[in-house]
Amino acid sequence: MKKDIILSGVGGQGILSIATVIGKAALKDGLYMKQAEVHGMSQRGGDVQSNLRISDRPIASDLIPSGRCDLIISLEPMEGLRYLPYLSSEGWLVTNENPFVNIPNYPAEADIKAELEKLPHKIVLDVDKVAKEAGSARVANIVLLGATVPFLGIDYEKIQTSIREIFERKGEAVVEMNLRALAAGKEIAEKLM
Amino acid sequence: MSKQLLLGDEAIAQAALDAGLSGVYAYPGTPSTEITEYIQTAPAPEKEKIHSRWATNEKTAMEAALGMSFVGKRALVCMKHVGMNVAADCFINSAVTGVKGGLIVVAADDPSMHSSQNEQDSRFYGDFALIPMYEPSNQQEAYDMAYNGFAFSEKIGEPVLLRMVTRLAHSRSGVERKAQQPQNGISFSDDPRQFILLPGNARKRYKVLLERQAEFIEASENSPYNKYIDGPNKKMGIIACGIGYNYLMENYPEGCEYPVLKIGQYPLPKKQLLRLAEECEEILVLEDGQPFVEKQLKGYLGIGIKVKGRLDGTLTPDGELNPDKVARCVGKENPSEFGVPAIVEMRPPALCEGCGHRDMYTVLTQVLKEEYPDHKVFSDIGCYTLGANAPFNAIHSCVDMGASITMAKGASDGGLHPAVAVIGDSTFTHSGMTGLLDCVNENANVTIVISDNETTAMTGGQDSAGTGRLEAICAGIGVAPEHIRVVVPLKKNYEEMKQVIREEIDYHGVSVIIPRRECIQTLARKKRNK
Numbered sequence: 001m002k003k004d005i006i007l008s009g010v011g012g013q014g015i016l017s018i019a020t021v022i023g024k025a026a027l028k029d030g031l032y033m034k035q036a037e038v039h040g041m042s043q044r045g046g047d048v049q050s051n052l053r054i055s056d057r058p059i060a061s062d063l064i065p066s067g068r069c070d071l072i073i074s075l076e077p078m079e080g081l082r083y084l085p086y087l088s089s090e091g092w093l094v095t096n097e098n099p100f101v102n103i104p105n106y107p108a109e110a111d112i113k114a115e116l117e118k119l120p121h122k123i124v125l126d127v128d129k130v131a132k133e134a135g136s137a138r139v140a141n142i143v144l145l146g147a148t149v150p151f152l153g154i155d156y157e158k159i160q161t162s163i164r165e166i167f168e169r170k171g172e173a174v175v176e177m178n179l180r181a182l183a184a185g186k187e188i189a190e191k192l193m
Numbered sequence: 194m195s196k197q198l199l200l201g202d203e204a205i206a207q208a209a210l211d212a213g214l215s216g217v218y219a220y221p222g223t224p225s226t227e228i229t230e231y232i233q234t235a236p237a238p239e240k241e242k243i244h245s246r247w248a249t250n251e252k253t254a255m256e257a258a259l260g261m262s263f264v265g266k267r268a269l270v271c272m273k274h275v276g277m278n279v280a281a282d283c284f285i286n287s288a289v290t291g292v293k294g295g296l297i298v299v300a301a302d303d304p305s306m307h308s309s310q311n312e313q314d315s316r317f318y319g320d321f322a323l324i325p326m327y328e329p330s331n332q333q334e335a336y337d338m339a340y341n342g343f344a345f346s347e348k349i350g351e352p353v354l355l356r357m358v359t360r361l362a363h364s365r366s367g368v369e370r371k372a373q374q375p376q377n378g379i380s381f382s383d384d385p386r387q388f389i390l391l392p393g394n395a396r397k398r399y400k401v402l403l404e405r406q407a408e409f410i411e412a413s414e415n416s417p418y419n420k421y422i423d424g425p426n427k428k429m430g431i432i433a434c435g436i437g438y439n440y441l442m443e444n445y446p447e448g449c450e451y452p453v454l455k456i457g458q459y460p461l462p463k464k465q466l467l468r469l470a471e472e473c474e475e476i477l478v479l480e481d482g483q484p485f486v487e488k489q490l491k492g493y494l495g496i497g498i499k500v501k502g503r504l505d506g507t508l509t510p511d512g513e514l515n516p517d518k519v520a521r522c523v524g525k526e527n528p529s530e531f532g533v534p535a536i537v538e539m540r541p542p543a544l545c546e547g548c549g550h551r552d553m554y555t556v557l558t559q560v561l562k563e564e565y566p567d568h569k570v571f572s573d574i575g576c577y578t579l580g581a582n583a584p585f586n587a588i589h590s591c592v593d594m595g596a597s598i599t600m601a602k603g604a605s606d607g608g609l610h611p612a613v614a615v616i617g618d619s620t621f622t623h624s625g626m627t628g629l630l631d632c633v634n635e636n637a638n639v640t641i642v643i644s645d646n647e648t649t650a651m652t653g654g655q656d657s658a659g660t661g662r663l664e665a666i667c668a669g670i671g672v673a674p675e676h677i678r679v680v681v682p683l684k685k686n687y688e689e690m691k692q693v694i695r696e697e698i699d700y701h702g703v704s705v706i707i708p709r710r711e712c713i714q715t716l717a718r719k720k721r722n723k
Contacts, residue, residue, distance in 0.1 A: 010540065034364055038363060045542060046540055063516055079540075084531035115536065
């Protein structure tokens with residue numbers, strides 16, 4: 001069993017928190033794991049990515065080779081497209097559809113939609129809208145995580161437990177909101193597949 | 194024992210704590226910052242007796258660590274690769290004095306310069322100093338090397354360099370910890386003159402260091418981190434250093450057909466290296482950074498055993514390794530199914546919306562463009578370096594910590610007016626103060642802007658050494674108080690700020706303008722943690 005995942009987004013969106021939840025859940029399954037990220041300048045509204053590798057055998061490289069990535073999880077559509085060379089032919093792209101426009105030459109939204117349409121396996125959803133319905137715009141990243149559940153190869157219950165553990169010190173209301181967000185994302189992905 | 198999920202940096206920090214560390218000394222620098230932060234926030238039982246506050250710069254950090262070693266206790270020094278340049282005076286001489294308490298120096302390199310001015314390879318520093326070095330290939334090795342490294346340092350009586358790279362420092366994996374050791378008590382060297390480097394004694398100490406070299410090579414030959422893994426195909430032998438080994442094995446999940454010498458400890462192990470050279474037709478060197486090993490093997494003339502790597506086009510001379518580049522070296526390919534669509538644009542980092550540096554640059558560039566079309570601004574290392582990009586395009590240099598002030602002075606000495614420097618508060622105390630003293634002593638015609646956001650921002654908002662005392666420091670150095678001008682960088686103050694800048698440029702002496710407003714990131718974090 002192996003899952004090679006690239007997480008991408010813009011600095012400040014909460015992309016790395018998704019990696020933490022998945023990582024915790026994977027460890028519970030006794031799996032090997034490596035998660036590489038780039039810090040420093042990325043915080044300042046630049047593109048952020050993380051390589052997350054899960055396997056039942058020891059993992060060699062912290063970085064995912066080209067063409068081997070099983071899943072790209074992206075909080076921003078253009079950032080998802082940026083890592084396509086890593087995606088395998090059977091791999092899935094699960095992405096937020098809302099662009100984060102902080103550069104003057106950001107491409108036209110229609111062009112981005114067209115590129116996403118070309119892909120054989122993708123889930124595109126408005127995580128910000130779903131997050132607000134679940135209770136807060138801040139859980140957009142957890143909605144996205146929910147949408148990846150069908151592809152993660154990790155028990156849903158373990159992900160729920162992981163979320164509970166990470167957010168429990170913020171109180172039951174926050175935990176419940178995150179779990180709602182997770183469920184909402186999962187439901188949408190299942191409908192779209 | 195269950196595994197803990199730790200970054201490479203965190204593994205080193207946890208190992209040091211488990212090995213009875215008495216103090217960590219460091220200045221923030223990507224990708225090393227997390228080591229000190231982990232120790233600062235760790236709930237170790239003796240935490241209150243472990244020194245962990247940030248130092249003013251890497252030189253003071255290195256020296257304080259040597260002082261702790263002098264009294265027999267274990268110390269850790271952490272810095273990014275260019276920090277080694279600042280620590281070098283003490284670092285090189287600490288090998289001549291030798292140590293008492295175990296001393297590990299962590300140099301965190303940044304191949305591909307993800308957040309740095311260059312990709313210099315710190316292994317040259319260890320070689321320069323003639324001391325052993327460790328280079329881990331994974332998080333567990335990083336832990337083991339740091340944990341055992343203090344005892345090794347005490348055994349050989351020398352500091353040890355532990356070389357990290359970004360891709361390991363900032364990657365998480367499961368690590369098993371070892372048993373907690375107590376801190377050392379106070380004790381001194383048997384030789385009361387060991388640390389005195391007057392030439393007469395330094396020559397003796399240097400001979401000691403030279404005599405130890407054979408011992409270091411033997412330690413490498415017996416090291417668990419250097420592994421000779423035989424393979425049937427002797428057409429090529431592969432030397433894989435540090436994480437280079439991971440990328441190689443990623444391409445050979447069932448084992449490599451060529452003999453492989455995994456390197457994790459230097460100096461290079463002679464016995465194993467000779468065997469590889471004798472049994473194989475040519476050698477491929479996979480190392481992250483610069484061709485440190487490749488150069489040694491190849492020699493300047495490149496006659497003798499054929500060595501492939503960064504010097505002969507097998508790999509690009511610059512840039513970090515990755516599994517795809519390594520695949521091509523061994524005749525494999527990791528093909529992509531999809532390409533990057535042409536519409537995807539670069540998204541470089543930028544100053545945060547609401548940052549005080551933005552206001553400072555807006556005003557500064559307006560004044561300079563209006564009145565001095567050929568103006569030049571010398572800048573420095575920090576968030577404000579992003580002022581080089583649009584929409585500001587404000588600066589014309591950024592070279593090394595503190596260079597803004599001294600380059601402005603040099604340009605002014607050469608006749609440039611106005612000579613403007615933009616420096617941050619943390620960079621100023623790191624290495625701007627000595628340059629300011631030069632300016633004052635010569636009454637240089639410079640206008641220095643210390644853009645004070647009361648933190649070390651780019652690395653994540655660590656303490657800034659001079660917060661609350663910048664005016665006093667400048668006055669103490671000798672800047673005339675009437676030419677130390679403090680402003681608050683907000684839109685409503687733009688006219689006042691422009692007036693101050695004009696006045697201080699017109700003054701042909703040393704001016705310091707301090708636009709001061711707390712970093713919005715650290716401010717937000719303080720509010721969140723209330």
